[in-house]
Amino acid sequence: MKNRGLAFKLILFTLSGTMAVLLAAFAYFYHSSKDSMMQYAEENARNLTHSTVYQIEKVLVGVGKVPLNYASLLSGRNFEAEDIVRIVERMVSANPEIYGAAIAFEPDAFAAGAHYFAPYCCRKHDGHLTNVMLGDASYHYFTMDWYQIPRELNQAAWTEPYYDEGGGNMIMASFSVPFYKGKDGEKRFQGVVTSNIALNGLQEIVSAIRLYRSGYAFLISRNGVFITHPDSRLVMTNSIFSIAEEKKSSLLRRIGKDMINGGEGLVALQSGLLLRDKCRLYYAPLSSIGWSLGVVIPEHELLEGVNRLGRMVILIGLAGVFLLTIMVMLIARTITRPLKELSATTVEIARGNLDTRLPDILRGDEIGTLARSFEEMRLALKDYIKHLTETTAAKERIESELKIARNIQMSFLPKAFPPLPGKNRMEISARLEPAREIGGDLYDYSLIDDDHLFFAVGDVSDKGIPAALFMAVTKTLLKGIAETGMGPSVILNRCNLELCGENDSMMFVTVFCGVLDLRTGRLKYSNAGHEHPIIVRRDGQPEFLPVPEGFLLGVEEASSYQTMEIELKPGDMLIVYTDGVTEAVNAAGELYSHENLMATVRSCSSLSAEGIATEILASVKLFSSGIPQADDITVLSLSFTGAKV
Amino acid sequence: MELKGYKQDKFFIVKASGRLDATTATEFEKFCLESIQQGESMLVVDLAGLEYMSSAGLRSILVVGKKLKSAGGSLSFSSLTPNVAHVFSISSFGSMFTVYDSLEKALGNS
Numbered sequence A: 001m002k003n004r005g006l007a008f009k010l011i012l013f014t015l016s017g018t019m020a021v022l023l024a025a026f027a028y029f030y031h032s033s034k035d036s037m038m039q040y041a042e043e044n045a046r047n048l049t050h051s052t053v054y055q056i057e058k059v060l061v062g063v064g065k066v067p068l069n070y071a072s073l074l075s076g077r078n079f080e081a082e083d084i085v086r087i088v089e090r091m092v093s094a095n096p097e098i099y100g101a102a103i104a105f106e107p108d109a110f111a112a113g114a115h116y117f118a119p120y121c122c123r124k125h126d127g128h129l130t131n132v133m134l135g136d137a138s139y140h141y142f143t144m145d146w147y148q149i150p151r152e153l154n155q156a157a158w159t160e161p162y163y164d165e166g167g168g169n170m171i172m173a174s175f176s177v178p179f180y181k182g183k184d185g186e187k188r189f190q191g192v193v194t195s196n197i198a199l200n201g202l203q204e205i206v207s208a209i210r211l212y213r214s215g216y217a218f219l220i221s222r223n224g225v226f227i228t229h230p231d232s233r234l235v236m237t238n239s240i241f242s243i244a245e246e247k248k249s250s251l252l253r254r255i256g257k258d259m260i261n262g263g264e265g266l267v268a269l270q271s272g273l274l275l276r277d278k279c280r281l282y283y284a285p286l287s288s289i290g291w292s293l294g295v296v297i298p299e300h301e302l303l304e305g306v307n308r309l310g311r312m313v314i315l316i317g318l319a320g321v322f323l324l325t326i327m328v329m330l331i332a333r334t335i336t337r338p339l340k341e342l343s344a345t346t347v348e349i350a351r352g353n354l355d356t357r358l359p360d361i362l363r364g365d366e367i368g369t370l371a372r373s374f375e376e377m378r379l380a381l382k383d384y385i386k387h388l389t390e391t392t393a394a395k396e397r398i399e400s401e402l403k404i405a406r407n408i409q410m411s412f413l414p415k416a417f418p419p420l421p422g423k424n425r426m427e428i429s430a431r432l433e434p435a436r437e438i439g440g441d442l443y444d445y446s447l448i449d450d451d452h453l454f455f456a457v458g459d460v461s462d463k464g465i466p467a468a469l470f471m472a473v474t475k476t477l478l479k480g481i482a483e484t485g486m487g488p489s490v491i492l493n494r495c496n497l498e499l500c501g502e503n504d505s506m507m508f509v510t511v512f513c514g515v516l517d518l519r520t521g522r523l524k525y526s527n528a529g530h531e532h533p534i535i536v537r538r539d540g541q542p543e544f545l546p547v548p549e550g551f552l553l554g555v556e557e558a559s560s561y562q563t564m565e566i567e568l569k570p571g572d573m574l575i576v577y578t579d580g581v582t583e584a585v586n587a588a589g590e591l592y593s594h595e596n597l598m599a600t601v602r603s604c605s606s607l608s609a610e611g612i613a614t615e616i617l618a619s620v621k622l623f624s625s626g627i628p629q630a631d632d633i634t635v636l637s638l639s640f641t642g643a644k645v
Numbered sequence B: 001m002e003l004k005g006y007k008q009d010k011f012f013i014v015k016a017s018g019r020l021d022a023t024t025a026t027e028f029e030k031f032c033l034e035s036i037q038q039g040e041s042m043l044v045v046d047l048a049g050l051e052y053m054s055s056a057g058l059r060s061i062l063v064v065g066k067k068l069k070s071a072g073g074s075l076s077f078s079s080l081t082p083n084v085a086h087v088f089s090i091s092s093f094g095s096m097f098t099v100y101d102s103l104e105k106a107l108g109n110s
Helices: A006-076 A083-095 A145-152 A200-207 A240-247 A250-260 A303-349 A366-411 A464-484 A486-497 A591-603 A608-624 B025-037 B053-070 B082-090 B105-108
Strands: A098-105 A120-123 A127-133 A171-183 A186-198 A217-219 A224-227 A265-269 A279-286 A290-298 A426-433 A441-449 A452-460 A508-516 A522-528 A534-536 A542-544 A566-568 A572-577 A633-640 B001-010 B011-020 B042-053 B073-078 B096-099
Touching: A006 A098, A006 A171, A006 A186, A006 A200, A006 A217, A006 A265, A006 A279, A006 A290, A083 A098, A083 A127, A145 A171, A145 A186, A145 A464, A200 A217, A217 A250, A224 A572, A240 A250, A240 A508, A240 A566, A250 A265, A250 A279, A250 A290, A290 A426, A366 A464, A366 A608, A426 A441, A426 A452, A426 A608, A426 B082, A441 A464, A441 A633, A452 A464, A452 A572, A452 A633, A464 A486, A464 A508, A486 A508, A486 A522, A534 A591, A542 A591, A572 A608, A591 A608, A608 A633, B001 B025, B001 B105, B011 B025, B011 B053, B011 B105, B025 B053, B042 B053, B042 B082, B053 B073, B096 B105
Parallel strands: B011 B042, B042 B073, B073 B096
Antiparallel strands: A098 A120, A098 A186, A120 A127, A171 A186, A217 A224, A217 A290, A265 A279, A279 A290, A426 A633, A441 A452, A452 A508, A508 A522, A522 A566, A534 A542, A534 A572, A572 A633, B001 B011
């Protein structure tokens, strides 16, 4: 997830959230709508069922009134046979729904000797009426349903529906009403007034019920037999129970039972039972006749409207989500594109191309601010680096000049043993180990004439270029004054005066200088604040040379310097050094110290001047190995051999 | 290097400890010159804790000394450690500035 782009994340989260909300809303809407729809449909069905039942019953009751009336008529008085026939005829002719009528008497009830008396009139297809007399050996009407049932029940009764035998495929049902004669105070069953009623009118009423496209209504008889059904094959041949049996549905059987028991209700049925699809069944009884009306409502057709609406909503939702995706992508792009550009440019800049211009992002928002900040940073970086480059170049220039200066400085120092006529009367050697920085130690030696050697060792305060310049001036002064043949104290006095000039920074130099008479070994020397040299007499121990007191050069004009003298015997050695030797530091922070120096000199007192100088330097370097050298180290050794020319 | 300064009678005492070399000399110089600017002219520098002094240190002392001299004041030192005493003696600073064994002695003499 972490490697996915910004756009992807934006889209994912926005869409997930939106779709979740949409789905929730949609689910709620759909569910509620469905419920409302179902409720409405059920209400509708109930009303429809009731109104149909009412309609049908009205017809039936109306029709049933005819035989009822005549039955009560017959109960009142006696009629002649002719009258009876006429009554029967009237029953049919006056009532179009009555297809046939009969008044059947009990055996011998009408007239003695008349076993059967049952005038019957019926309407033929062509509309003519025909009268017959029912009852003979082949038609024992006493056992017929239409006769027996009312007699047994002592009340009017409808028979089960049946097909008309006369053809025409009409379904009939007979309504039979018993009539009685009161005799000797008790009622005696006389016979039955019966009328055959065509049920096609009912069928029409029920068939007219059209709910949605595949919804329908059906009537079942007292036994559950279909009286009307959109599928005419089922009429009179199947019952709700046979359907239940066929579909193996105990639910349907239960419903059938309830229906014929006069129950009323609403049931949900799965697909395949009464309809191909899922449906709802509303049923109500026709109490007067003992039948039941069922209204079947297809669920999906019912919900069609809701479903269609739902589909529309989903489509709109999807379209909306799609549009949203596009918009989010576009917006994300307005962020990621400049970011990509910026990062690409930054990579270029990181490579060192500080001149890469950042893309122009003229926006007021955070991206614009970022772009502007980047540009500012780039320019600042450019400036900084330019500055740094210049500074570094300048620094490198200075350092190279320092190197050159150092080289010049070192080149001033005499290296070689000055050539002397004939044999060597003395040996002089010096080592100067400069510190990292350009420094302020100096040494010098030269023959001021055939018999006199001038030498000096000095240490300028501090380090760096000022010290180096000061050193150069001092060295020149010392040599220059020495070459006029002046003694050491004069040299220092004069030098001091010159150096005291404009010296606010209080730079100073310590100097030890001496003039050795090569014929006699007489050494005249003077000191200006410098480390006391070590003198090693031949066959003697190293000792510090007593020096005249003298202040550092360059500070106090009034300073005065004195000369001291000693005699050097052949084999004597003088070692002059700077504090770079004694103040060299080791890793433990200890100073090399004068003690160490003394010990080193002692151990190599038999060496030549050069040997001693080299040895001391090596010893100091070993002592402070690993520690960067802080100060110049200078050692000058002078041995008087005294050899005569 | 640690520097501490306080007034006592007519003296301004500067206590320096640690090392007085090229890296700390400027600090020492500035410290003393500031006190001079604030009107002090009798400086006593106590070096009881100072274990090392380089030529840079000597130079800063000379600068301070020159400033005091032009202001008509004085600069003296006390409690030198052996290393520092050696440096003072070699460079004959003793001829320029008075050096006392202890701070009390330095304050005792006016």
